Amino acid sequence: MIRLLGVELHQLVRSRRTWVTILLIDLLPTIVAVLLKLTDIGPRPGTGPAFLSAVLTDGTLFPLAAMAIVLPLFLPIAVAIQAGDAIAGEAEQGTLRYLLVRPVGRTRLLVAKLVSVIAFVLLTLAVVAVTAYVVGVLLLGTQRVAGATTTVSGTPLTQGELVTRTFLALAYALLCMLGVAAIALFLSTVVDTPLAAAMGTMAVLVGSTLLLTLDAADSIAAFLPTRYWLAFVDLFRDPILWRDVVRGTLLQGAYVLVFLGAGWANFATKDITR
Amino acid sequence: MTATIIGTQGLTKRFGAITAVDGIDLDVREGDVYGFLGANGSGKTTTVRMLLGLVLATSGTAEVLGRPMPRDGRHVLPQIGALVESPAAYPRLSGRANLRVHDALAHGRRATRKGRVDQVLEQVGLAGVDERPVAAYSLGMRQRLGLAHALLGEPRVLVLDEPTNGLDPQGIREVRDLLLQLHRGGTTIFLSSHLLAEVEQIATRVGVLDRGRLVVQERLDVLKRPTGRTYVRTPDVAQARALLDGQVESYDERSLLVRVDDVAALNALLVRGGVRVSGLAPERHTLEDVVLEAAGASSDRFES
Numbered sequence: 001m002i003r004l005l006g007v008e009l010h011q012l013v014r015s016r017r018t019w020v021t022i023l024l025i026d027l028l029p030t031i032v033a034v035l036l037k038l039t040d041i042g043p044r045p046g047t048g049p050a051f052l053s054a055v056l057t058d059g060t061l062f063p064l065a066a067m068a069i070v071l072p073l074f075l076p077i078a079v080a081i082q083a084g085d086a087i088a089g090e091a092e093q094g095t096l097r098y099l100l101v102r103p104v105g106r107t108r109l110l111v112a113k114l115v116s117v118i119a120f121v122l123l124t125l126a127v128v129a130v131t132a133y134v135v136g137v138l139l140l141g142t143q144r145v146a147g148a149t150t151t152v153s154g155t156p157l158t159q160g161e162l163v164t165r166t167f168l169a170l171a172y173a174l175l176c177m178l179g180v181a182a183i184a185l186f187l188s189t190v191v192d193t194p195l196a197a198a199m200g201t202m203a204v205l206v207g208s209t210l211l212l213t214l215d216a217a218d219s220i221a222a223f224l225p226t227r228y229w230l231a232f233v234d235l236f237r238d239p240i241l242w243r244d245v246v247r248g249t250l251l252q253g254a255y256v257l258v259f260l261g262a263g264w265a266n267f268a269t270k271d272i273t274r
Numbered sequence: 275m276t277a278t279i280i281g282t283q284g285l286t287k288r289f290g291a292i293t294a295v296d297g298i299d300l301d302v303r304e305g306d307v308y309g310f311l312g313a314n315g316s317g318k319t320t321t322v323r324m325l326l327g328l329v330l331a332t333s334g335t336a337e338v339l340g341r342p343m344p345r346d347g348r349h350v351l352p353q354i355g356a357l358v359e360s361p362a363a364y365p366r367l368s369g370r371a372n373l374r375v376h377d378a379l380a381h382g383r384r385a386t387r388k389g390r391v392d393q394v395l396e397q398v399g400l401a402g403v404d405e406r407p408v409a410a411y412s413l414g415m416r417q418r419l420g421l422a423h424a425l426l427g428e429p430r431v432l433v434l435d436e437p438t439n440g441l442d443p444q445g446i447r448e449v450r451d452l453l454l455q456l457h458r459g460g461t462t463i464f465l466s467s468h469l470l471a472e473v474e475q476i477a478t479r480v481g482v483l484d485r486g487r488l489v490v491q492e493r494l495d496v497l498k499r500p501t502g503r504t505y506v507r508t509p510d511v512a513q514a515r516a517l518l519d520g521q522v523e524s525y526d527e528r529s530l531l532v533r534v535d536d537v538a539a540l541n542a543l544l545v546r547g548g549v550r551v552s553g554l555a556p557e558r559h560t561l562e563d564v565v566l567e568a569a570g571a572s573s574d575r576f577e578s
């Protein structure tokens with residue numbers, strides 16, 4: 001298992017696609033920072049991506065703003081592509097059968113692929129956070145009000161609280177992406193091309209986002225995968241508004257369990273005919 | 275009797291309404307070069323995939339190296355080298371890097387596998403290959419890489435599906451020599467192919483699959499037994515015909531086909547009769563005859 005993980009992670013960091021994807025994801029918040037710097041026009045408080053109005057005065061908050069920028073669209077697309085490629089990509093290349101007769105156990109392979117996707121998300125979030133911090137401090141400065149960062153609610157936040165809440169937010173974002181990865185991994189065991197798996201996953205996400213805007217879909221809104229994605233903003237309220245974060249955690253947990261279970265059940269008994 | 279390496283009982287695979295493999299009883303013994311013949315679409319590849327645990331049988335059982343497959347795959351597969359249908363590799367990596375990936379996944383101690391990648395590249399004639407990615411490999415190079423990959427774990431059994439696909443005549447010859455060399459070293463070889471000539475040249479036993487059924491399974495020397503007829507080459511055809519009245523089945527200007535049990539006696543008879551004999555050759559069944567007789571029409575043929 002360790003060797004398999006080593007091989008998977010090695011392939012992840014060696015792949016040009018990994019770094020191009022991360023670069024593209026990283027580009028968007030950087031462009032936003034540059035535009036904010038040039039125009040000094042932030043969204044009015046309460047509108048636009050979370051934290052953006054705050055970062056005009058405090059660049060150290062920009063990593064959180066960057067996360068809020070990439071989380072709704074860019075990151076899930078990247079995760080859908082990465083996880084959709086996991087099994088279907090190996091099948092399409094024909095390397096899947098050679099892995100399985102090496103032998104690499106099917107369950108182990110699936111777990112290794114999942115770990116690799118998690119590593120990809122962590123890597124991306126880390127790169128985005130670091131870039132955003134550097135860009136934020138350089139371009140937007142650190143004019144703190146009374147030496148403390150303020151919460152979305154306007155009350156001051158100590159450095160310790162900020163760090164804790166940031167890590168909580170990262171963990172929450174990771175869990176949300178794990179939900180996406182589980183759906184994509186499941187589809188990756190069903191279809192024979194990585195493209196179909198990625199597109200299928202995106203269709204689910206886009207469909208979910210669309211339904212959320214529809215009043216008639218209110219009754220199922222709480223079960224849609226993208227419903228609580230941005231609830232991590234609530235971690236920066238005072239006091240922390242736990243309700244949506246908790247619901248989001250349970251919902252994503254359920255998605256991960258159900259789709260990983262289905263993916264495992266399907267893959268473990270699948271005829272590899274490609 | 276030597277040990278059974280691959281044995282199946284009533285192995286069957288249905289894909290929906292289509293029966294791809296229909297109750298076959300394979301029997302591959304230790305030290306065999308088993309030629310697994312069949313037309314395209316006859317079920318060879320599905321059978322190979324079932325033996326390797328890639329496709330799960332609908333019914334029937336398969337044992338490889340004395341253990342049930344796919345249940346004991348963890349113990350069986352490390353002792354098998356396989357080339358399934360076509361070689362496959364990560365296109366952006368070099369051939370060497372591809373082998374290293376699989377070497378890293380292999381069981382067993384690292385120390386005993388040292389230099390193994392270079393060794394197998396040498397064996398398949400890719401020792402001097404540069405670091406270009408596999409995407410830039412020719413079909414023949416890919417095939418060689420696939421073979422190298424199969425040899426990586428020093429397998430007791432080689433399961434090869436169309437191993438000479440895409441190779442030029444020299445390449446085919448090299449692969450044949452390599453297989454024969456491995457066979458002499460004690461490796462059992464299961465060679466699936468639709469090329470009769472390829473199988474005829476190296477197989478010791480032959481199984482013929484026809485539309486999912488195993489219609490022949492026999493030692494090659496038994497299949498190629500004499501037919502009981504002998505070719506007689508002679509310039510005196512008319513004289514010979516007069517002498518062998520009733521035994522001649524066919525003839526042309528330079529030879530006759532004679533039904534005879536004792537070739538030596540036939541020769542003596544001809545010489546005594548003053549017939550000049552320039553050649554005597556017992557006719558043997560060819561593998562092609564056996565296969566065509568046992569198997570029906572080609573399965574990729576659709577009559578109206």
